[in-house]
Amino acid sequence: MAVTLEHSELVSRVIHDGELGSRAAAEAYIGGVCFKQGPPTLIGAELEWLTVQGECSASGPSAAPRPQLTALADALGPYAPRSIAPDSPELALPGGSRVTIEPGGQIELSSAPFADAAQLNTSLRDDARLLRELLESRSIRTVSVAADADRRPKRLLQLPRYRAMEQTFAGIGPFGKLMMCNTAATQVSVDAGADRADIAARWTALYAIGPALLAAFACSPALRGAPAGEWASQRMRAWLRLDNARTRPPLMDWVDPIHGYSRWALDVPLLCVRRPDDEARAPGDSATGWSPPPGATFADWLTGALDDEVGRRPDRNDLDYHLTTLFPPVRASGYLEVRYIDAQPGDGWTVPIHVLDALMSSRAVVAEATAIAAPLAGHWLDAARYGLADLDIRAVAVELLTLAAAHAATDEAVREIESAAQRCRSGQGPGADGPGAGS
Numbered sequence: 001m002a003v004t005l006e007h008s009e010l011v012s013r014v015i016h017d018g019e020l021g022s023r024a025a026a027e028a029y030i031g032g033v034c035f036k037q038g039p040p041t042l043i044g045a046e047l048e049w050l051t052v053q054g055e056c057s058a059s060g061p062s063a064a065p066r067p068q069l070t071a072l073a074d075a076l077g078p079y080a081p082r083s084i085a086p087d088s089p090e091l092a093l094p095g096g097s098r099v100t101i102e103p104g105g106q107i108e109l110s111s112a113p114f115a116d117a118a119q120l121n122t123s124l125r126d127d128a129r130l131l132r133e134l135l136e137s138r139s140i141r142t143v144s145v146a147a148d149a150d151r152r153p154k155r156l157l158q159l160p161r162y163r164a165m166e167q168t169f170a171g172i173g174p175f176g177k178l179m180m181c182n183t184a185a186t187q188v189s190v191d192a193g194a195d196r197a198d199i200a201a202r203w204t205a206l207y208a209i210g211p212a213l214l215a216a217f218a219c220s221p222a223l224r225g226a227p228a229g230e231w232a233s234q235r236m237r238a239w240l241r242l243d244n245a246r247t248r249p250p251l252m253d254w255v256d257p258i259h260g261y262s263r264w265a266l267d268v269p270l271l272c273v274r275r276p277d278d279e280a281r282a283p284g285d286s287a288t289g290w291s292p293p294p295g296a297t298f299a300d301w302l303t304g305a306l307d308d309e310v311g312r313r314p315d316r317n318d319l320d321y322h323l324t325t326l327f328p329p330v331r332a333s334g335y336l337e338v339r340y341i342d343a344q345p346g347d348g349w350t351v352p353i354h355v356l357d358a359l360m361s362s363r364a365v366v367a368e369a370t371a372i373a374a375p376l377a378g379h380w381l382d383a384a385r386y387g388l389a390d391l392d393i394r395a396v397a398v399e400l401l402t403l404a405a406a407h408a409a410t411d412e413a414v415r416e417i418e419s420a421a422q423r424c425r426s427g428q429g430p431g432a433d434g435p436g437a438g439s
Contacts, residue, residue: 019315023266026302026319030262034323034332035199040191042113043120043357044335047128048184048343049142051105051135060150066105067140069156075138083157093130095123103157103165104181107131107142113189113335117357118410121350128347146235146342148182149222155181164272164290165325168243171294175238178225183235184343186217188356189335196258198363203257205366206330206338208373209359209400211383214340216397216420217352218387219430232387232429235342239327240380245269247327252378261332266299271325273301273310274318298322329380340380345431351420354413358404365407372399388427398424 020026052064053071073085080088081100092098096112109127114120132142155162155177162180169176190206193199214236223234231237239247246268254260270292292301293309300306301314314322323333331337341352359369376383376396388394401421408414423430 020302020313020319023299023302026266026298027259027262029316029319030265030323031258033320033334034261034265035192035258036334037192037195037199039194040198040202040360041115042191042335043115043117043353044111044113044189045120045124045349045353046108046110046185046187046189047124047349048102048106048108048186050145050148050182050184051107051140051142053138053140056141061143061145062148063150064141066151066154066156067135067138069101069105071138071140072101072105072107072135075135075140077134079134083159093127095127097124097127099131101157102180102184103155103162104148104153105156106181106184107135116409117353117413121353124349125347144343144345144348145220146184146233146344147220147223147238149224151182151224153177153181153225160275160290161272167291168271172243173241174225174227175241176243178223179235179238179242182223182225183220183238185235185339186341186343186349186352188338188341188353189333190338190356190360191335192332196256200257201363201366201370202360203330203332203336205359205370205373206336206356207251208370208377210329210338210340210373211376211379212373212393212396212400213352213355214380215383215387215390215393216401216424217341217344217430218384219342219345229385231385232389233342233384236340236380236384239329239339240384242327246271246325247329248380249328257332265323265326266302267297268322268326269294270296270298270301270322272321274321342430348430351416351430354408354416355401355404355420357409358407358413358417359400361407361409365403369400369403372396372403387429388424394424394427 050062051067052062053067054064069084073080076099078089078091079093079099081090082088084101097109100108102108111120111124155166166177193202214233218233220233220235226234249264272290273292275290296306301310329340331339338356359365373396376393382390383393398421401417401424405414405417405421408417
């Protein structure tokens with residue numbers, strides 16, 4: 001997103017030679033690449049859908065087989081990701097979006113960054129329409145739900161990364177495979193901020209407003225294979241129960257999010273250790289050297305505690321890879337990636353894009369949104385469990401949407417946000433309003 005970086009001498013050295021050398025160098029590098037500084041002007045999004053192949057079933061929207069990876073590759077042609085078509089040119093769709101495949105066959109569009117939400121939504125609509133046409137050429141359909149209520153989780157991608165992830169998460173509970181294979185999200189990305197103070201304010205705001213917006217857009221009450229319990233967002237339940245060290249950073253202890261995130265990232269247990277020799281293994285081969293010793297952190301590897309097990313010290317590329325295995329509700333990826341919103345029915349994903357665009361539109365609005373949401377900061381589990389049925393959460397959600405409508409950039413955005421606010425006042429989830437519903 002923003003491209004103006006502030007590099008310390010340590011960051012410059014790491015980028016130049018690829019070596020980390022010390023924990024201080026690694027922390028400086030993370031701060032530089034995860035929080036790029038520059039005027040916040042860009043917005044992007046990632047849309048995910050479940051996929052099915054064959055005839056529709058009356059028993060549920062996803063009650064049909066998962067598509068074969070070969071069928072997905074054939075349908076996507078030059079747009080197919082190399083995870084399913086190694087020789088593909090991986091072209092972007094005409095609107096700039098790139099296609100990726102998630103472990104359970106979910107399909108994802110990752111947009112290019114745009115200067116405003118209206119352009120972003122237009123581009124994504126066009127690319128999503130073309131994507132559906134390509135998939136339908138092989139009888140593959142996208143399903144606009146955030147959690148699979150019909151099928152047991154099944155991993156299609158047999159890459160070493162996903163084998164290692166499944167193995168690690170299986171030792172914690174049932175939610176790892178469910179998250180990987182049976183959930184879909186709407187993710188919105190915004191620039192980190194102009195300077196450290198701006199970054200801190202925007203980061204704090206995105207976390208503060210998170211529980212209320214999670215509840216406002218929660219629409220995944222059923223997830224096959226999840227333990228018993230009524231939840232407004234089974235998808236977010238899966239993420240929150242997945243691996244606390246990886247998904248729930250201790251924000252209350254952080255005075256400075258750049259420093260706090262950098263330290264936290266190094267102390268999160270390793271999920272995968274890339275070993276190039278394992279890339280050549282056959283797809284069905286369960287053996288993998290990618291699984292690190294249980295509980296070992298990147299800091300342990302950096303300081304030599306894993307010399308015997310791994311046989312080398314990590315470099316910048318290893319750290320870049322480790323950062324992709326962190327799954328907090330808001331992830332620092334150069335820009336700030338909001339990950340707490342369910343995939344929306346139909347084209348309803350335009351609404352949270354407009355909302356976040358409006359709430360991040362100025363420092364004054366950021367501050368007001370933070371103040372409104374402050375009483376709910378950190379109430380992730382309550383929001384995921386009760387959603388708008390909790391009257392306190394509902395009231396904050398409505399107030400935030402009202403604020404967003406007042407600062408929306410276009411008449412269309414105002415109409416969509418006001419409709420969502422009215423829906424929330426009535427305690428209704430997505431699908432009762434908005435641009436569309438269904439597959």
